[in-house]
Amino acid sequence: MARLEIQGISQGFGEVDVLRDVTFDVESGEIACLLGPSGCGKTTLFHVISGLASPRAGRVLLDDEDITGRPGRLSYMLQKDLLLQHKRIIDNVSLPLVLRGVPVEEARSRAAELFGVFGLEGTERRWPSELSGGMRQRAALLRSYLFSQDFMLLDEPFSALDAFTKADMHTWFLDVVERMGTTALVVTHDIDEALTLADEVFVMRGNPQAGEPTGIVGSVRIECLRSERNAYALTEGFLENKRRLLSLLG
Numbered sequence: 570m571a572r573l574e575i576q577g578i579s580q581g582f583g584e585v586d587v588l589r590d591v592t593f594d595v596e597s598g599e600i601a602c603l604l605g606p607s608g609c610g611k612t613t614l615f616h617v618i619s620g621l622a623s624p625r626a627g628r629v630l631l632d633d634e635d636i637t638g639r640p641g642r643l644s645y646m647l648q649k650d651l652l653l654q655h656k657r658i659i660d661n662v663s664l665p666l667v668l669r670g671v672p673v674e675e676a677r678s679r680a681a682e683l684f685g686v687f688g689l690e691g692t693e694r695r696w697p698s699e700l701s702g703g704m705r706q707r708a709a710l711l712r713s714y715l716f717s718q719d720f721m722l723l724d725e726p727f728s729a730l731d732a733f734t735k736a737d738m739h740t741w742f743l744d745v746v747e748r749m750g751t752t753a754l755v756v757t758h759d760i761d762e763a764l765t766l767a768d769e770v771f772v773m774r775g776n777p778q779a780g781e782p783t784g785i786v787g788s789v790r791i792e793c794l795r796s797e798r799n800a801y802a803l804t805e806g807f808l809e810n811k812r813r814l815l816s817l818l819g
């Protein structure tokens with residue numbers, strides 16, 4: 570697990586200032602959610618954090634190491650799971666290890682050891698098209714985990730799933746993060762999802778196209794234990810936190 574510090578990130582495209590002075594930390598071993606309206610700059614921020622883009626100002630630190638503009642240090646899972654259709658699940662999942670120079674057979678066996686923890690047992694030789702949406706998402710998450718075991722950036726990882734599968738995946742995700750001891754930053758525009766998954770929710774607000782660059786306007790810490798999040802939505806504490814998030818979103 571690793572600690573992420575986002576310090577004074579500003580970013581824009583041409584005349585448009587998208588992010589201004591975005592600053593927050595994700596504590597080691599925690600799940601943080603970034604919540605913000607469509608078009609506010611969540612993907613732009615993820616591109617900066619993952620090193621795919623260099624910001625106009627500011628720094629990204631991972632365990633005190635400056636990784637600004639340096640791709641490859643964090644795993645970054647895109648909204649679509651993007652499994653390669655012509656590769657079996659085991660080869661999709663072990664790809665990050667192979668790309669890093671691990672021999673194919675060794676990469677497969679290292680990946681296979683984690684199939685049980687990720688609820689993927691028996692799918693090693695299957696093709697992506699033979700798996701349900703939830704299973705494909707588990708495979709994509711395992712692949713991200715193998716890319717970087719101490720920190721994962723996840724861009725709306727569950728948005729394409731139906732409500733039942735999504736609820737199952739939330740429970741599963743909290744359990745797997747706990748067991749693997751990783752740190753994660755998850756983008757979502759679903760308030761209930763943020764409240765269910767996060768130890769801390771950071772709220773982004775702004776409208777770059779209207780000349781209002783986006784910043785972090787506040788955060789809410791979720792004190793409910795991860796193991797009790799199933800029933801959290803039925804509590805007064807959940808509603809209170811939801812009100813706070815809605816008022817921060819404006």
Ligand SMILES: Nc1ncnc2c1ncn2[C@@H]1O[C@H](COP(=O)(O)OP(=O)(O)OP(=O)(O)O)[C@@H](O)[C@H]1O
Binds near residue numbers: 610777
């Ligand atoms: N390459 C680019 N060139 C010019 N403008 C861009 C570029 N990428 C993003 N933008 C603009 O930056 C702003 C933020 O876009 P971004 O995709 O980061 O938002 P978002 O919060 O991820 O949106 P969504 O939730 O809809 O995915 C938008 O106004 C968008 O038009």
